[in-house]
Amino acid sequence: MSKYNFDYLDELEAEAIHILREVAGQFEKPALLFSGGKDSITLVRLAEKAFRPGKFPFPLVHIDTGHNFEETIDYRDRMVARLGERLIVGSVQQSIDEGKAVEQKGKNASRNALQTVTLLETIEKHQFDACIGGARRDEEKARAKERIFSVRDEFGQWDPKRQRPELWNVYNGKIHKGENVRVFPISNWTELDVWNYIRRENIELPSIYFAHERDVITRNGQLMAASPHVNMDEEDVVERKKVRFRTVGDISCTAAIESDAFLIDDIISEISQSKISERGARMDDKVSEAAMEDRKKGGYF
Amino acid sequence: MNILKFFTAGSVDDGKSTLIGRLLYDTDSILADQLEAIQNANRKNDDGTVDLAILTDGLRAEREQGITIDVAYKYFQTDKRKFIIADTPGHIQYTRNMVTGASTANLAIILVDARNGVVEQTIRHSYLVSLLGIKHVVVAINKMDMVDYSETIFEAITQKYKALAEELGLQDVTYIPVSALKGDNIVHVSERMNWYSGESLLHFLEQVDTDVLEQSDKARMPVQWVIRPQTDELHDYRGYAGRVVSGTFKVNDQITVLPSGASSTISKIEFFDKELEEASSGQSVTIHLASDVDISRGDTIVNSSALPQESKLVEADLCWMDTKALDTSITYLLQHNSKVTKCKIAEVVYKVDINTLEKHAADEFKLNDIGRVVLKTADSLPFDFYGESKANGSAILIDSRTNLTVGATMFRALAD
Numbered sequence: 001m002s003k004y005n006f007d008y009l010d011e012l013e014a015e016a017i018h019i020l021r022e023v024a025g026q027f028e029k030p031a032l033l034f035s036g037g038k039d040s041i042t043l044v045r046l047a048e049k050a051f052r053p054g055k056f057p058f059p060l061v062h063i064d065t066g067h068n069f070e071e072t073i074d075y076r077d078r079m080v081a082r083l084g085e086r087l088i089v090g091s092v093q094q095s096i097d098e099g100k101a102v103e104q105k106g107k108n109a110s111r112n113a114l115q116t117v118t119l120l121e122t123i124e125k126h127q128f129d130a131c132i133g134g135a136r137r138d139e140e141k142a143r144a145k146e147r148i149f150s151v152r153d154e155f156g157q158w159d160p161k162r163q164r165p166e167l168w169n170v171y172n173g174k175i176h177k178g179e180n181v182r183v184f185p186i187s188n189w190t191e192l193d194v195w196n197y198i199r200r201e202n203i204e205l206p207s208i209y210f211a212h213e214r215d216v217i218t219r220n221g222q223l224m225a226a227s228p229h230v231n232m233d234e235e236d237v238v239e240r241k242k243v244r245f246r247t248v249g250d251i252s253c254t255a256a257i258e259s260d261a262f263l264i265d266d267i268i269s270e271i272s273q274s275k276i277s278e279r280g281a282r283m284d285d286k287v288s289e290a291a292m293e294d295r296k297k298g299g300y301f
Numbered sequence: 302m303n304i305l306k307f308f309t310a311g312s313v314d315d316g317k318s319t320l321i322g323r324l325l326y327d328t329d330s331i332l333a334d335q336l337e338a339i340q341n342a343n344r345k346n347d348d349g350t351v352d353l354a355i356l357t358d359g360l361r362a363e364r365e366q367g368i369t370i371d372v373a374y375k376y377f378q379t380d381k382r383k384f385i386i387a388d389t390p391g392h393i394q395y396t397r398n399m400v401t402g403a404s405t406a407n408l409a410i411i412l413v414d415a416r417n418g419v420v421e422q423t424i425r426h427s428y429l430v431s432l433l434g435i436k437h438v439v440v441a442i443n444k445m446d447m448v449d450y451s452e453t454i455f456e457a458i459t460q461k462y463k464a465l466a467e468e469l470g471l472q473d474v475t476y477i478p479v480s481a482l483k484g485d486n487i488v489h490v491s492e493r494m495n496w497y498s499g500e501s502l503l504h505f506l507e508q509v510d511t512d513v514l515e516q517s518d519k520a521r522m523p524v525q526w527v528i529r530p531q532t533d534e535l536h537d538y539r540g541y542a543g544r545v546v547s548g549t550f551k552v553n554d555q556i557t558v559l560p561s562g563a564s565s566t567i568s569k570i571e572f573f574d575k576e577l578e579e580a581s582s583g584q585s586v587t588i589h590l591a592s593d594v595d596i597s598r599g600d601t602i603v604n605s606s607a608l609p610q611e612s613k614l615v616e617a618d619l620c621w622m623d624t625k626a627l628d629t630s631i632t633y634l635l636q637h638n639s640k641v642t643k644c645k646i647a648e649v650v651y652k653v654d655i656n657t658l659e660k661h662a663a664d665e666f667k668l669n670d671i672g673r674v675v676l677k678t679a680d681s682l683p684f685d686f687y688g689e690s691k692a693n694g695s696a697i698l699i700d701s702r703t704n705l706t707v708g709a710t711m712f713r714a715l716a717d
Contacts, residue, residue: 018544025598052573057526144373165622168691169544
């Protein structure tokens with residue numbers, strides 16, 4: 001492909017656009033899952049490249065844990081206004097209020113697992129047959145095994161032993177009623193690829209990705225934001241530190257890292273030298289070696 | 302910098318996962334927390350060192366059984382290239398998963414255990430490589446540490462494989478003696494095999510030019526989606542969105558739309574906010590035509606001076622991927638790029654014994670069987686032969702009762 005100067009980011013981009021257009025062509029009611037994190041922000045840019053000057057053939061869907069970083073919600077609302085696309089919010093708080101999900105107890109309580117309940121409810125309510133997500137195979141070893149078109153049964157479950165073969169660039173999106181497909185257009189991107197793409201495309205991100213002063217506590221060796229959504233007791237010492245977040249999830253399960261990286265270039269050089277993986281800062285993956293596989297079987301992204 | 306996609310063929314016993322683990326480990330692609338997780342795991346090598354194979358076996362069942370069941374994709378990068386590895390299972394009962402991993406690869410690494418040489422499995426894997434049209438092959442003769450780094454053994458295996466490569470028509474084969482366990486010739490050239498004058502595996506992967514031997518120059522773009530904003534200011538806007546699968550389209554090119562046969566001229570090629578002079582294989586773009594032509598998803602835009610084959614009958618190689626055997630009495634769906642049409646298997650020409658490469662007549666086609674069939678489709682397909690274009694010469698079969706992908710087909714010849 002060198003003959004017309006098509007570099008690796010162009011190739012990843014072209015592949016992702018092809019996948020997004022397959023979703024548009026193959027499904028009746030697709031949706032793009034938007035978390036406010038850099039991966040789903042990248043998906044939005046790719047969707048613009050795939051469908052503009054037309055409208056997106058899908059709404060954006062945010063599964064709102066209610067335990068958000070304010071900066072993310074602010075970013076989300078500005079972005080939706082700029083795009084002129086439809087946003088659907090599925091609320092974890094509402095699932096809890098309706099008794100469909102039960103808040104975890106204890107010091108390390110998080111709403112991360114509850115998202116699955118709200119996600120499945122939202123899918124059912126709107127009859128979505130495909131949900132586009134920003135998961136990448138380099139994130140975690142169960143994800144490394146997942147297809148780009150990943151079929152989920154009526155209960156949202158992933159069955160790793162019964163995945164459809166996925167050949168060449170041909171994606172089989174045929175499903176029975178009630179099933180849905182999770183589609184991962186940036187499966188083949190790494191964390192660094194995403195950052196290099198964000199730099200190249202000059203994409204704005206929520207400010208929490210960049211170094212800032214914040215009150216934090218240290219929990220199991222990780223820095224957590226001192227927030228009303230994180231259960232704290234007298235043992236927790238609040239300190240003010242210069243930090244940034246490498247992933248953006250529920251505030252109660254996303255750890256910060258100490259960092260001076262204020263510009264994208266700083267972040268890229270920080271990641272290039274880092275010895276800790278991105279999901280190393282996610283408490284939800286620390287539970288066991290098969291934590292992600294088990295959550296996916298239960299219907300998680 | 303570009304991307305090299307390769308896949309590895311071999312079994313755990315050959316040290317396949319160890320080889321991948323070694324590539325990742327020695328290129329500093331494994332991060333501290335991942336390494337910690339491996340070190341905490343219960344699986345260790347006999348000498349107590351970390352078992353690098355755990356890195357790639359991502360599923361609980363795989364770790365329990367110590368084998369690879371499904372394809373795992375792994376990523377690493379050097380200053381020269383981004384690499385995507387499809388780590389595929391070697392056991393015969395997972396042939397369909399190997400075919401899956403191999404379908405998108407530009408290069409294959411075939412592992413041979415230096416103690417055993419070319420065995421049945423080597424033949425099977427090499428056959429799949431030739432079937433899937435992978436043009437570049439590295440034969441990594443592994444476990445050289447177990448045969449005293451013997452040049453004689455390396456040479457003997459090389460000679461034996463050359464005969465196989467010739468039989469299978471593999472054109473570009475490179476032989477590298479390695480020890481994945483000890484790291485010899487993986488990233489750095491080993492000092493324990495001074496008789497070997499070639500490159501290390503990684504160095505070879507960084508340099509190999511996969512544009513050579515690749516792909517047709519005939520311009521083809523399956524239409525995936527029609528962009529029609531239907532707003533006041535873009536009232537007449539009509540763009541055909543798709544990914545060019547081979548060749549190059551230029552503005553003012555004369556094109557033909559298939560299957561309708563209508564022709565027109567390219568008036569504009571767009572990519573988001575840019576207008577392009579041309580679009581080549583691999584690029585996702587939006588094409589505009591000078592005249593109104595009826596085009597929808599599933600149609601293919603081709604250069605009028607290089608038309609594809611068009612037929613409802615085609616001879617194809619078929620790899621069967623479902624636990625339910627092929628049924629020649631029912632109608633399947635065939636998906637060729639963005640086009641889906643009904644399809645029957647009109648004839649099973651032969652089946653290949655993939656361990657011996659012998660062809661024989663067959664009444665049934667079961668999971669992992671491979672052979673030649675005649676496909677009969679409801680609509681005429683605009684295709685090229687697989688040897689010329691992987692993208693426009695391949696299709697999948699779907700069982701409409703289960704919606705499962707049950708077969709991979711590669712178009713080889715016109716059928717009468």
